[in-house]
Each structure stands twice: as structure tokens, then as C-alpha cells.
Amino acid sequence: MNSISRCGARLVFSLLLFLVVDLATNSVGTPGALGQNIRPVTITRLFWQDRETAKLSYADLVTTNKWNLNRGWVSGFPGVDVDTQSIHSISQSGGMVMVGIRKQTDAAGSGWVSIDPGAFEEPHGSHNHWKYSRLPAVTNQQLAVQQGNPATLDVFDGTFYVSMEGGTESGDAVLQVAPQQLKMKAASNQVRAFSGGGGGPVAVVGSSVCYASYSDAQGDDIGRVDVVNLRGAGDQPSYSFKVPGGAIRAVTTNSGKVFFATADGVYWVNADLTASQNAASVVVNSVQAAQAELSEDRLVTQSFANHRNWVVFTSGSGSNAGLYLINAAVANPYLAKRPVSVAEGLTLTAPEVVLSLGKRYALVFHDRLDLESKVPEQLTVWELDPNRDQDFSDATIRLTMPVGASKVNGGQGHHSVCFDAFGRHAIITNPGDGVLTVLSLQNLKVQAKFQVGGIPEGTIAVGAAEHFH
Numbered sequence: 001m002n003s004i005s006r007c008g009a010r011l012v013f014s015l016l017l018f019l020v021v022d023l024a025t026n027s028v029g030t031p032g033a034l035g036q037n038i039r040p041v042t043i044t045r046l047f048w049q050d051r052e053t054a055k056l057s058y059a060d061l062v063t064t065n066k067w068n069l070n071r072g073w074v075s076g077f078p079g080v081d082v083d084t085q086s087i088h089s090i091s092q093s094g095g096m097v098m099v100g101i102r103k104q105t106d107a108a109g110s111g112w113v114s115i116d117p118g119a120f121e122e123p124h125g126s127h128n129h130w131k132y133s134r135l136p137a138v139t140n141q142q143l144a145v146q147q148g149n150p151a152t153l154d155v156f157d158g159t160f161y162v163s164m165e166g167g168t169e170s171g172d173a174v175l176q177v178a179p180q181q182l183k184m185k186a187a188s189n190q191v192r193a194f195s196g197g198g199g200g201p202v203a204v205v206g207s208s209v210c211y212a213s214y215s216d217a218q219g220d221d222i223g224r225v226d227v228v229n230l231r232g233a234g235d236q237p238s239y240s241f242k243v244p245g246g247a248i249r250a251v252t253t254n255s256g257k258v259f260f261a262t263a264d265g266v267y268w269v270n271a272d273l274t275a276s277q278n279a280a281s282v283v284v285n286s287v288q289a290a291q292a293e294l295s296e297d298r299l300v301t302q303s304f305a306n307h308r309n310w311v312v313f314t315s316g317s318g319s320n321a322g323l324y325l326i327n328a329a330v331a332n333p334y335l336a337k338r339p340v341s342v343a344e345g346l347t348l349t350a351p352e353v354v355l356s357l358g359k360r361y362a363l364v365f366h367d368r369l370d371l372e373s374k375v376p377e378q379l380t381v382w383e384l385d386p387n388r389d390q391d392f393s394d395a396t397i398r399l400t401m402p403v404g405a406s407k408v409n410g411g412q413g414h415h416s417v418c419f420d421a422f423g424r425h426a427i428i429t430n431p432g433d434g435v436l437t438v439l440s441l442q443n444l445k446v447q448a449k450f451q452v453g454g455i456p457e458g459t460i461a462v463g464a465a466e467h468f469h
Contacts, residue, residue, distance in 0.1 A: 111144055161174055312353060
């Protein structure tokens with residue numbers, strides 16, 4: 001090659017090198033393109049139920065220079081007939097997901113399904129990293145025509161408890177299922193079922209005793225609670241007692257006490273860890289108001305949340321609505337109310353509580369009362385402990401923002417929210433719009449919206465942001 005050719009080759013090479021460097025440093029479009037070489041990061045893995053199709057969806061929430069939702073289907077999940085069955089509830093514990101399936105006709109199957117979510121923590125020196133290298137897959141299922149419907153699905157002390165109502169096989173019962181069992185095939189044959197309750201909510205204290213309630217609104221079992229010794233040899237209630245105020249709507253436990261929400265108020269008992277009391281010796285207490293002006297409020301709620309030693313719930317409507325907080329650690333628990341104005345035609349949903357970067361938040365939706373309402377819906381975010389003195393009675397509203405539509409039909413179609421394992425993001429379902437919204441809990445700003453279609457509700461998130469070394 002002569003000197004002129006060599007010179008030309010060097011010129012072409014230099015020009016090409018310049019173009020590559022220029023593209024890498026001044027790429028057209030959004031940040032994070034060629035030169036920045038940003039690796040996609042999975043923030044969490046989402047599961048949600050679609051009431052329109054009666055299917056269970058999952059997706060990985062991913063971010064690089066923009067947010068993405070990578071959807072898929074759970075391998076082995078049973079077909080659910082939208083006309084005769086529905087996905088009723090979903091929860092997670094110990095690296096497993098459990099789903100309750102209800103039936104609307106006697107000929108359909110009902111029960112539960114367990115799923116390995118495919119998201120897991122991998123030890124890395126003194127800490128763990130979240131990994132998403134496996135796809136979700138069903139590990140066990142127990143669906144049968146003869147058994148009853150799951151009424152509630154809860155987690156206490158890391159164990160799943162399913163309150164079953166009706167059925168010709170065993171009648172009303174409570175199932176106790178450890179996540180470790182669900183990781184093995186044929187675990188459905190080893191699930192413990194014990195008698196107690198009548199299709200109402202349950203609470204378990206210290207893995208020792210179960211308080212199983214009845215959902216009856218009338219008759220001899222209204223307000224009834226069965227107490228079952230989980231460490232005993234038998235599977236029958238040790239004794240029963242009655243809670244005043246009508247039908248029991250919610251039960252929870254905190255600080256060695258058990259709380260009950262009835263049609264007329266909130267009551268509590270000291271937990272009997274050995275189930276050695278009897279109906280005559282149980283003392284049922286009414287939760288007292290901390291402020292005199294609260295004493296006239298009729299406290300009606302459908303659900304409790306717990307955070308630290310506080311029980312949190314919503315009640316009331318219009319100008320009387322509020323977030324209520326009970327300090328369960330004191331000898332005589334009392335009520336504190338943080339008011340919030342709710343527009344006519346809306347009602348407050350149950351709070352969902354999260355710890356995020358040292359701040360403790362409660363998220364509550366203002367949902368429509370029915371499908372006919374057109375009132376704009378909202379989300380209110382309370383900071384529970386703004387001065388970090390562990391006293392939640394001064395909870396403060398940090399954000400009120402519009403949300404998409406609900407699609408309320410009875411107890412279904414409400415907004416729902418879940419959080420990644422690190423509490424950095426809230427993911428909101430908007431059932432009436434078929435949209436998922438991602439809210440940053442660091443700055444309380446919307447990060448992304450995804451049109452997923454259907455009627456999304458009942459969501460959970462498994463895992464937190466990946467970390468690469």
C-alpha cells in the first residue's frame with residue numbers, strides 16, 4: 001500500500017472513530033442511550049387479579065431510562081370460569097404466594113392455589129440481593145366442589161391462615177399452611193384444618209392461639225368467637241365467647257391483645273395464649289376515645305392494619321370521616337382520630353401501611369360508593385409519625401392526589417395498592433380504567449402509568465430492586 005492509500009485509510013479510520021465517540025456522547029433521544037449503557041433493573045414483580053377475565057396476571061416492573069412493564073402468565077395456574085368462579089384474595093409470605101378462589105355455584109370448584117413467585121433473595125456477603133431469574137409457577141392447588149369458599153386469607157407469624165365457609169366436606173373451618181409446605185409438591189395433602197369460626201375473619205397470636213369469628217349478622221352465633229389452642233393435640237375450639245355490637249367485620253392482634261370491629265364499635269380482649277379461659281372469664285373491653293368529641297362517633301370499619309404497636313383503620317363519611325389509630329401497647333387502649341374531608345358519594349378504603357426510608361405512611365383511597373357515581377376519586381397519604389416519637393396520634397396528611405376510576409360492585413372493584421420489599425414504590429390498581437400507577441414514596445410523585453386492561457384489583461409485589469456489582 002502506497003503512502004497516499006495509507007494516509008486515506010488513516011483518515012477514514014479517524015472519521016469513523018470520531019462518529020462512534022460522537023454518537024456515544026451525544027446520542028439523540030432520552031438520557032441513558034448508547035453511551036451510558038444503562039442496564040435494565042427489575043424493581044419488583046407484581047401479581048394482580050383481573051375480575052373481568054378471572055385470570056391472575058404477573059409482570060416485572062423494570063426501569064432504565066424509562067419505565068416498562070414486562071408481562072407474563074403464571075405457569076400451571078388453573079382455568080377459572082368467570083361465570084361461576086372468581087379469584088377472591090391473594091397474599092404472600094416466606095417466598096410463596098397464596099391465592100384464594102371462590103365459587104358462585106355448588107357445581108364449581110373452590111379452594112386455594114400456591115405459587116412460587118420466581119423472585120427470591122440471594123445471600124451476598126453480609127446482605128442479600130433480589131433476583132428474578134425464575135418464572136412464576138404453581139406448586140400446589142386444592143380446588144374441590146365439596147369444600148367451602150375461602151372467606152379470608154391472612155398471614156400471622158409468617159404462616160397462611162384461610163377461613164373457609166360452608167362446604168359439604170368439613171363445613172366451616174380454618175386452614176393453617178406454612179410457606180415451607182407449599183414449596184413441596186403434594187403439600188395440599190398435609191394442610192392442617194381445624195374447626196372454629198363461621199366464615200368470619202381470624203387472628204392468630206404468637207402461633208399459639210387462634211381467634212376465629214363468625215360472620216353471622218343475626219341468629220345465635222352473632223358476635224361469636226371460637227378460641228382454638230394451636231399447640232394442643234386436638235383441632236376443636238377450647239371455648240367460645242361473644243363480642244357485643246352485632247356482626248364481626250374485622251379481627252386483628254397487636255401487643256398481646258385481640259381487636260374486633262363489629263357493626264357498632266371496636267372491642268378488645270387480652271390474648272389467652274394457652275386457651276385456658278372460658279366464656280365467663282373473658283373480659284371484653286370497648287376501645288375508649290382519647291378525645292371527648294370522638295365519643296359520639298359510631299365507629300364502623302371493615303378492616304384493620306397494624307404498624308408497630310398501633311392498630312390503624314378508617315371510619316365515617318363526609319366531614320366525620322377520619323383515620324383512626326389505637327395504641328395497643330397501653331393497658332387501656334384508646335382512640336385517636338385524624339380527620340379528613342371526604343366528598344359526598346365517596347367512602348374511605350382500608351389503610352395500607354408501609355415503612356419507606358425511615359418514614360411510615362398510610363395510604364387510603366376515597367372510592368365511589370357504586371358504579372353510578374361520577375365523583376372524582378382520590379388517594380390520601382398520611383405520614384404516621386412525622387416527628388418520629390413513635391406516637392402516631394399526630395399523623396399528618398402529606399399528599400392528596402387524583403387517581404383513576406374504581407369499579408365498585410359490592411365488595412369488589414376497589415382500588416388496591418402494594419409496595420416493593422424496600423418500600424420505595426407504591427403500585428396502584430385503577431379497576432375502572434384498567435391502569436396501574438407507579439408512585440414514588442421518596443418524593444410522592446407519579447413515575448409511570450401502564451394500561452393493562454381488564455379490571456385489575458387485589459395486587460401484591462414480591463421483591464425489590466436488583467443490585468449489580
